[in-house]
Each structure stands twice: as structure tokens, then as C-alpha cells.
Amino acid sequence: MELLTAMTSLMAILAFRQTVVQALMQACATLPPDVRVAFNRFMHRILSWFSAYTYFEIMDVDGVNTNELYSDVQLHLSNSPSISATRITRSKNSSSFSFSLADNAKFDDIYNGVSIWWEHRVTQRQSHSFSWRPLPEEKRGFVLWIPKEDTERVLNPYLGYIMEHASEIRRKKRDRLLYTNSKGSMDSRGQPWDSVPFKHPSTFDTLALDPVRKSEIIADLDAFAKGKEFYQNTGRAWKRGYLLHGRPGTGKSSMIAAMANHLCYDVYDLELTEARTNVELRKLLIKTTNKSIIVIEDIDCSLNLSDRAKKPCRVEVKSESPVDKSDDNSNTITLSGLLNFTDGLWSCCGSERIFVFTTNHLEKLDPALLRSGRMDMHILMSFCTFPALKILVRNHLGIENHELFPLLEQNIEDAQMTPADVSEILIKYRLNPPRALEELLEAFKATKERPPLESSVNREENPIEEENEEQERRALDIHKKIEREELLDFGKILS
Template identity: 55%
Template sequence: MKELWTTMASLMAIYAFSQTLFHTILPPNIRFTLLKLFHHFFTSFSSYFYYDITEIEGVNTNELYNAVHLYLSSAASSSCSATSTNRLSVTRHLNSSNITFGLSHNHRLTDEFNGVNLVWEHTVTTRQNQTFSWRQLPEEKRNFTLRVNKRDKHYILEPYLKYIFEKGNEIKRKTEDRLLYTNSRGGSLDARGQPWESVPFKHPSTFETLAMDPDKKNEIMLDLTDFANGEAFYKRAGRAWKRGYLLYGPPGTGKSSMIAAMANYLGYDVYDLELTEVQSNLELRKLLMKTSSKSIIVIEDIDCSIDLANRKEMSSLCNNNLDHDVATDTGNNDNSVTLSGLLNFTDGLWSSCGSERIFVFTTNHIEKLDPALVRSGRMDVHVCMSYCSFESLKILLKNYLGFMSTNDDVETEELRRLEEVVEAAEITPADVSEVLIRNRKDKPKALRELVETLSRKAEENKMPRRQKAEVEEVEKRELGNGTVVGGGCAGEDGGRRCSRDMILHGKKMTI
């Protein structure tokens, strides 16, 4: 035993002497090269390659690290049995009801892509010093290490990392709070130096709750899905990845709810552009450049937001050629937003500064809009937000009264009467909602009052225009400051209903 300890002590002394001699004789750069060659010699016999993805590269956050973190958290929570570890971290963020699983520190998880197994390891170490004193880095250094078999790395690595980055961004978009932006007066900047101010977007409207013909909703949802999945198509076709929607119809028909439903369906942020606060075409372009991809840019009441008289004044000079948009400027572009500036905003070169954007215009008077503004390529989809049909009325009954179906003879009779008068009543979803909200705790009373309201509206619509105006005036006096909603989608014919047509992909489709 004594001889063994003597031998070990001798070996340690020889090692210490050799290390001292090694550091004394060889300069640091040569030592580093030898160690690198030594490491390369032994790793050349390994069957794997290892790739480190650190949380912070220099002073910048590594977006790929964040994408990997979200992707592995989703994989861990959806299929824990597929992991090669029995330890996962569980997290719930403030003001969130979602519980997420993640890869614990210094543990591994196995993933599969195109039939290949890949191993992830999460490593956390203590940061020794702060290199950049002007920016306080986290005390812990975090990174993911990906282990890939050498025979697979050439064809699997790049597609796999691209897939993870896309999936991570998709998960982020679906889980994080979406934002509602608005532009400030005169393009002034907020505390972050941005021309947009934002608040969390919490509008609850969805296509399920939207009071609209189901077939029409399905057409719109399919169009939105095709757009969101159409990156390769738009690139191949040489088109900017954007799409324009025009929502038109009387007030109270759900145009704002439609925009919220679109944002919730796609998971996009919403930019509510107030044109009356924009001072010039240049400022309009700057606002567009500061919008993010995967967003909906909204201009409500477009007919009231910009003076379109310049188009009418110049139309004779342009020989009614509505595609000569640049010729419509009046010379005061530096101090106002012109039609030409708006057209370039939606369909010019500047509109391609970014991708996956949807432009939405709304109006109560489509006949006031210049044809150049609403043609295909600018406003690709025209959606008429009309009065209540029986199908949309049933959606409102379900939303406010929980009304699905009934075996009650009285309620069945009320539904039959509603079906008979709803088309002739020409009543908006907003008016119907007000009746249902007032009586939401008493379903029979709500149905009775709704039948009475629709019947009265239907009778009024049969009256001559002059007599109808007298009735509306009496109602206004009785309601004080109340407003009677009437009129059609557009034009001077107050009793005319808007058509139920929508233009999709440049083709007119009857819905």
C-alpha cells in the first residue's frame, strides 16, 4: 500500500513538472493550437457533431435561442413521453393562464425530424465576469447544445433549424399578447423612439361569434388561410406578400368586429392608422416602414379620412385613365396626404417594405371611393357587411341568450315570425344586439321584443319615403338623443340593401 501511494505521488510530481515546463517553453498561441489539434484528433473518432446555440451573442440576443426555447417547451409539454429525461421545468407567467413545460437545466430531450433522432441539451453556467460594463448581462450563461449524427448533418441540419425558427415564431405569435397600435399626432415619437403607440389587443371577437352568413365567413377564413400560407406562392409570382380588404356597409353591421376576428384568427397585430393625424405623404411612408410583418393595417372610414377631390379635378386631364395615379397629385404633397400618396402606401414600392401584411379599409359609402383605390391589387377582397339575415340573427341569439334549439312551441313560433320579418326589417346586428342585451336574463321577453322591433321596422320600410322620415323624426324626439339607424349600404336609396357579393382573387363570387 505504501508503494502505491509513493508511485502516485511520483506521477503527480512528474505531471506538475511537465505542465510547468509546457507552460514555460511553449507560448500561449502554440499551446492553444496544440490543444485544438489534440481535441480535433479525439473528436474525429466521434460519431456526432455538436452545435452550441447561446442565449446572447456578443451584446445581442440570439433569436434562434428564443425559437429553440419555445419549440422545445412546446415539444416537452405535448409529448413528455418522447423525451429522454424525467425532469422538466414548469412555468406560468404573470397575467397568463397558460402553463408551459421546458427543458430543465443540464438535461436532455430527444426530437425527431424527417426520421432522424436529434438530441438537445440545455446547459446553464455561471458567468465569470461582465465584459461590457455598459450593459448588464445575465448572471447565468445559457445555451442549447444540439447533437447531430455526422452522417445526417449535411442534409438535416439547415432544414431542421429553419423549421424550428418558423415553429418558434409561430408559437410566440399565438401565445404572446397581440398589440393594437395607433399613430401619434404629427409623427411624434414615443418613449422608445417609435411613431406608433400600443396597448394590448384584447378584443374577443372571433369568426364563431361574428354575426354574418356562415358561408360568407367560410370564404373569408379560407382566403385568410391561403394568404398566411402563401409565402412560396407570392415569391414565385413576383408579388409583394400583402392583401387588401374593403369592408363596406351601413354603420353597426360589424366592420370593426370583422377586423378583430381576422386578427384573432391569424394571430396578427393591428395598426389602426388615423389618416387625419398624418401630415404628409412622407410621414405616411415612415409609418408604414415602422409596421411589423404579420400585421393588419386598418384605415377606418376611408371616405372621411382623406380629401379625394384632387382625383375628380384632375380626371379630365388624365382622360379618365384611372391607373395614372401619380398624375393626381396637386403639388401640396409636402403638407398633406394625397390620393397618390395613399395609393403608393397600399400598392406602390413602399408597400413591399415588409411582408405578410393585410390592408383593411372600411367605409359606409363605397360610391364615394375612387375606383383606383378599390381595384384588384389594392383592395383584393370586397366584403359587404349587410343587415341581419336569419342565419346571422341565430348567431346573435346564441351569443347573447345561449339559444341553440328549442322544443317550446311558443319560442318556435317566435323564431318562425323572426324568420319572416328579418329580411324586410333591414336591421343591423348592432340594433339587434341592443335588444338582446337589455333582455339577456329573460329569453321569452327578449324574443317578444325582438319580434316587435323587427315587425315595426319591416312596416316602416314599406312606407313612402316622406312618411318614413316623419316616423323617424317622432322616434328621435321620443328617444331624446337616440339615433335611428337606416339607409342602405351606399347611395341615395335609403331602402336599398347592399348586394351579398364578395370579390375573391379578382373573381366575383356570389355568396
């Protein structure tokens, strides 16, 4: 009985409170807009004295300027897994969905173990005062509630986290670009780089590489991308260098594309022969953006970077304009200029950059390019191994396992075929997976049993030429076999 009396009294108090609040709201509605805003702020201040939370307003417009923090909060909350009150939209000619917050909905978030509350308020704008900039009809804003005892400790780090999260989301959603440098360092518009959308489909899931080595590379990339504080604390420029070396067709370009897609970085394909001097090289570096991969492919062919004791390490570039010949370095790119580009003072003019060099002949590079601090990670892109073969078979044929796999594993190591060679056979017979594996096995055996090249003194004196001849002969054998199969198939159709 006493419990029932207490509940009745509580309900009466709540009803009285509701009546008072409604009366105040009706009275407030009759007030002029400026007075009503001041009254609401006064009531919020009074209520905050008795509240366990501190609240902050984040409006979409601050005077006549757009509040960037409002957009950051909206993007952060829309992409948080704990938020459920969202709207899903899709724009015209787009295959992706966009998530936005529902009007006047409340959300909860957790940061460092602290429960945080949000409210997305959307009201009609009442004031029609003069403004140089037309204001939207709706007044939008967020209200943030943080426990009072945690406000000083959480507020600034939490807002910083929101801005970083929103920036990361924007970067991942935007289209990535592939840049190349213009001849003479500047194009007709005065820009040193031309760009096109970067749509390369290669990812680490599709890359034909040993899974263990692949995991090491992914872990190294992730550690670099999250290492801002580490590089600041150690006084190092936030950059990293990768040297990809191996025979043609081993997947060096696909590796670069997989790295760019994994990190969502832009790619700058630097053509050294188009830059005439060290000064132009530095200008190109200055005009690159953060969170990018700067690539110099086939660096052994781009410049003369052999042993500096044998010959000067610079490339001569013809100029259409008269140049004072007394200046020996007026039209050259030197090895020291390239080293300063990647590891000198000019390399720290930006942050979160990755330098990638590729070469088919590691032995041709100057040791100065290979030392620690310039190329932090050397990645050998080798012949196709059995783990890499399984990835290629899965990608091309959709097969995870097959009875021919043991035989393929026995013959692949001695066959020494590149992933490009294997892919060519799989693409040819992709509509008939069993035959594709049979043809692949035959190609392994044929390559394995092929007699070595005729011995000659030139092979020992020039191992690079021997390697090129071996690669060309392997590719020719595969092409001849495919052409022979095509002719047989065509003959069967005619008969």
C-alpha cells in the same frame, strides 16, 4: 445453456465497461478544468467515429454574448406536443402558465420524417476566470443528435424551422398594440405613432357573419400568412387589401378586430386628416411594423375620393406655419398619394401587411381604389341573416336552439335589421332568454310591417340621404320600444 452463458458474458463485458468509464470519470475529475474540457472533447470525438449520429452543442452563452439559438430551441421544445419532460410555472399577477424544460432531460423530435434527439444539460460552472460580464452559476446547453446520413439534408432547414417557430410563439404570447398617428406626423418624442394595448375581444367565433362567408375569409387570411414563398416566387409585395363595406352597425370594426386576433397582428388606425402631405403619409407607412393591419375607417369621409374627373382629389389642411402658396401640393394629400401608399413602390418597404378600408357608401369611392391589386377582397357586411342571428343568440343568451327559431327565420330577411340592432335587444333582455326571443320576433314583425317612407323626388335623387334616414328611424324605433318597456317594468315595480 449456451444462451445463459452468452448472457453472462455480455453482462460481464458491460460491467467491465462501466468500471472503466467510472475510473475515467474519476481521473478526469482531478484534472484542471481546461484539461478536463479538452479531454471530454477528445473522448466525444473518438466515440463519434463509432456512432451513427452527429452531435452539436448549443450553449446558452457564447463567450460573453447570449446565444439566441439556445432561447429559440428552448422555446420550440417547450411548446412541442411530443415533449413530456417539462416544468409548469406561473408568474405573479399572471393568469397564464409557462412551460420550461426539465434539467438534464432528453427529448425526441421529428422533422421531415427524421428522428432527432435533444439533451438539455445543466451543470455547475467550474471556471471562475475573469469576465467583464458576470456569468450565471449554472452552465446550460443543448446537445443535438442527428443521424449522420441525414445531417447535411436536415440540419440547416431544421434550425431555420426552429427559429421561425420560436418567433411565431413570441409574437402570439406578446401583447398586441393598437396604434394611432400623431397630429403633424410626429409627437413630442419624435414618434409618428402612439400605442395602447389592443384588448378587443372580437373573434371569428363571436362574429355575427354567415359561416360560409366567414370560412372563406379565414382561409384567405391563413393563405396570406403562410404565403411568403408564393409572394417571393411571383415577385409581388407581401401584402393584401380588404374593403369592408355596408351600413353602420353591420360589424365592420368587429371584423377588423377578429382579423387581428386571428393572425395576432398589431393594428394601425390611420387617421388621414391628421397627415398633412403625401410625404407624411409615406413616413407613417415606413414606421409601421411587419405583421400588422393598417386600417383606414370611413375612407369616404376621410378624404374627397370621388370621381377625379369632377373635382381635384385632395384635401386641404390648414397649417399654422406660413407655407409657400406657389406649391399646390405642399399641404395636401392626393388620391395618387394614397394609392402609392397602398399599392406603389412604398407599399413594399415592409412585408406581411394587410390594408383594410371601410366605408358605408361604396358608390362614393373612386374606381381606382377598387381595382384588383389594391383591394383584393371586397367583403359586404350585410343585414343580420338567420345564421348570423343564431351566433348572436348563442353569444348573448347561451341558446343553441329554440322553438321560436322557425318564426325568427321567416321574418328576419324582410326586417332588414343590422347585427347591432339585434344585439341591443338581446342585451336588454339577456337575463330572460325566452322573453328576449319574443321581443326580437316582435321587433322583426314591426320593422317588416312598417310603411315605407313618404315618396319624394329627393329619395331618388339622393339615395344616401334616404339610407341615413332609414337607419336613424330604425334605431329610434328600437330605442323607443326599449324605453317603453323600461317604463312598464318600473310601473309594475311601483304597483
